[in-house]
Amino acid sequence: MASTKSSPLTIPLFLTWMILFLQPMVSSGNHAFSIKEATVQDLQLAFEKNQLTSRQLVEFYMGEIHRLNVLLRAVIEVNPDALYQADEADRERKAKAPGSLSGLHGLPILLKDNIATKDKMNTTAGSLALLGSIVPRDAGVVSKLRKAGAIILGKVSLSEWAHFRDGSVPSGWCARSGQGKNPYNISKDPCGSSSGSAIAAAANLAAVTLGTETDGSILCPSNNNAIVGIKPTVGLTSRAGVVPITPRQDTVGPMCRTVADAVYVLDAIAGLDYNDKATIKASKYIPRGGYKQFLKIDGLKGKRLGLFKNEFFNVGEGSVYAKVFERHFSTLRRRGAVLVENVNASKYLEAYSTSIDYETLAMTAEFKLAINSYLKQLVVSKVRSLKDLIAFNNKFSKLEKTKEYGQQFFLDTEATNGIGQKEKEALLNLAKMSRDGFEKLMEENKLDALLSPFSVASSILGRGQYPGIIVPAGYDREGLPFGLCFGGLKGSEPTLIEIAYAFEQATKIRRPPSFKH
Numbered sequence: 001m002a003s004t005k006s007s008p009l010t011i012p013l014f015l016t017w018m019i020l021f022l023q024p025m026v027s028s029g030n031h032a033f034s035i036k037e038a039t040v041q042d043l044q045l046a047f048e049k050n051q052l053t054s055r056q057l058v059e060f061y062m063g064e065i066h067r068l069n070v071l072l073r074a075v076i077e078v079n080p081d082a083l084y085q086a087d088e089a090d091r092e093r094k095a096k097a098p099g100s101l102s103g104l105h106g107l108p109i110l111l112k113d114n115i116a117t118k119d120k121m122n123t124t125a126g127s128l129a130l131l132g133s134i135v136p137r138d139a140g141v142v143s144k145l146r147k148a149g150a151i152i153l154g155k156v157s158l159s160e161w162a163h164f165r166d167g168s169v170p171s172g173w174c175a176r177s178g179q180g181k182n183p184y185n186i187s188k189d190p191c192g193s194s195s196g197s198a199i200a201a202a203a204n205l206a207a208v209t210l211g212t213e214t215d216g217s218i219l220c221p222s223n224n225n226a227i228v229g230i231k232p233t234v235g236l237t238s239r240a241g242v243v244p245i246t247p248r249q250d251t252v253g254p255m256c257r258t259v260a261d262a263v264y265v266l267d268a269i270a271g272l273d274y275n276d277k278a279t280i281k282a283s284k285y286i287p288r289g290g291y292k293q294f295l296k297i298d299g300l301k302g303k304r305l306g307l308f309k310n311e312f313f314n315v316g317e318g319s320v321y322a323k324v325f326e327r328h329f330s331t332l333r334r335r336g337a338v339l340v341e342n343v344n345a346s347k348y349l350e351a352y353s354t355s356i357d358y359e360t361l362a363m364t365a366e367f368k369l370a371i372n373s374y375l376k377q378l379v380v381s382k383v384r385s386l387k388d389l390i391a392f393n394n395k396f397s398k399l400e401k402t403k404e405y406g407q408q409f410f411l412d413t414e415a416t417n418g419i420g421q422k423e424k425e426a427l428l429n430l431a432k433m434s435r436d437g438f439e440k441l442m443e444e445n446k447l448d449a450l451l452s453p454f455s456v457a458s459s460i461l462g463r464g465q466y467p468g469i470i471v472p473a474g475y476d477r478e479g480l481p482f483g484l485c486f487g488g489l490k491g492s493e494p495t496l497i498e499i500a501y502a503f504e505q506a507t508k509i510r511r512p513p514s515f516k517h
């Protein structure tokens with residue numbers, strides 16, 4: 001499926017309409033079961049009632065990928081073993097007692113291409129430099145998914161190197177699969193860097209998907225593609241075997257059509273992994289019995305939500321967004337939440353105001369260390385260091401006229417020399433910002449979550465290793481979706497899930513994409 005030579009596609013209008021109106025169904029017995037838009041619970045129920053098999057599910061998604069990927073370019077590789085894994089799952093389901101299998105058992109999942117799988121697929125972060133490389137083992141989250149019985153359906157595209165190559169590289173573009181497209185408006189930005197995960201979830205190319213975030217890479221594409229993204233507390237999910245930016249902020253999380261689906265995925269991937277030391281500390285946050293118990297319809301009752309329109313929730317008075325969000329604020333109140341507004345939030349926001357971009361400063365040095373150690377541990381690879389990557393890109397851009405994006409981030413980071421005085425200062429400042437900013441704001445005002453529109457809070461959440469959940473909130477005049485984000489303190493996923501689920505159930509904004517231009 002990967003093609004390095006193709007130019008951006010233009011799809012004739014009639015094809016777009018054909019895509020829109022074809023609605024494949026699986027039928028078995030008396031009832032036809034529609035896989036499109038089915039939730040994890042719908043799919044498990046259909047398995048139980050013998051209306052559906054994992055093989056049918058994989059065949060359906062493979063068909064959809066074949067049909068839609070020419071337009072969307074969300075999928076880089078389909079797992080050649082996916083049907084085999086489906087048959088295994090179908091056999092297992094027959095042999096085991098009903099209810100004894102995990103929530104993700106037999107369900108196909110797509111993984112962002114920076115998450116390693118030790119199988120027939122490549123793990124490349126979208127770059128040709130890693131094509132043909134061999135990883136030492138499955139990523140920690142992939143081991144957990146396999147244990148849960150999920151089917152690894154394939155790898156999805158991303159902004160190449162999780163958008164850490166050059167500022168000019170468009171969101172959703174990578175050398176391996178070209179430009180990913182937003183299914184809600186093909187002319188619009190899908191956002192990134194987990195672009196393929198969001199597009200694929202939105203367009204029903206898999207049951208569920210995984211993305212990664214350092215600063216906005218789950219929240220922003222989820223926002224733009226009308227899906228639910230969970231950006232977990234750093235360390236709650238293992239980053240072992242994930243092509244890194246910085247272990248200080250990187251996190252792996254679910255990107256799904258519903259909050260419940262995302263929570264099923266979180267339950268499968270969260271937890272201890274000795275290959276990622278951060279999971280040892282963070283796994284103390286995981287509640288006994290997992291996260292499903294927090295899918296409560298009355299989850300908003302008594303929750304204190306920070307709504308600071310001048311500081312954290314500025315969408316422009318009278319804008320299309322403002323009107324939609326005002327309705328949502330009423331809904332939140334009606335469902336029992338307390339919207340905390342009478343606070344001068346400026347003093348907390350002031351903690352972040354500085355003329356120096358400490359986040360970039362720290363990341364620039366951290367990336368070199370992290371990527372070099374990732375590349376060194378590969379079993380086979382034509383690149384072994386950032387220096388090799390830069391040389392590869394120089395050579396490659398000469399061969400490929402259309403791929404002449406720069407690599408300024410790579411060059412900047414190659415010029416660093418470990419964590420020196422400047423970087424140490426930056427790290428101290430980042431920690432201080434979080435303490436005096438977000439943490440004080442939450443604690444002094446006894447907030448359960450901070451409300452923010454779109455993914456605007458991603459830097460605040462990213463720098464502090466805090467979790468966030470984004471839920472579809474509306475669509476603008478050009479069909480582009482936007483979301484409402486709930487951010488919380490470390491380990492507050494149970495509370496955020498209660499809030500996000502109750503909000504989603506009260507509003508049900510998500511609808512399938514139109515594939516229009």
Ligand SMILES: *[C@@H]1O[C@H](CO)[C@@H](O)[C@H](O)[C@H]1NC(C)=O
Binds near residue numbers: 080121133
């Ligand atoms: C992985 O990359 C190799 C090229 O090195 C290619 O031949 C193979 O088909 C790729 N795997 C899949 C599953 O696409």
Ligand SMILES: *[C@@H]1O[C@H](CO)[C@@H](O)[C@H](O)[C@H]1NC(C)=O
Binds near residue numbers: 344345346347350
């Ligand atoms: C809010 O706090 C900021 C900074 O601490 C201060 O400059 C401003 O005057 C305050 N505003 C009000 C209305 O009290």
Ligand SMILES: *[C@@H]1O[C@H](CO)[C@@H](O)[C@H](O)[C@H]1NC(C)=O
Binds near residue numbers: 185186477478479
């Ligand atoms: C898609 O976005 C473009 C502008 O980027 C706009 O002209 C067009 O009307 C939008 N399409 C739909 C269906 O809203």
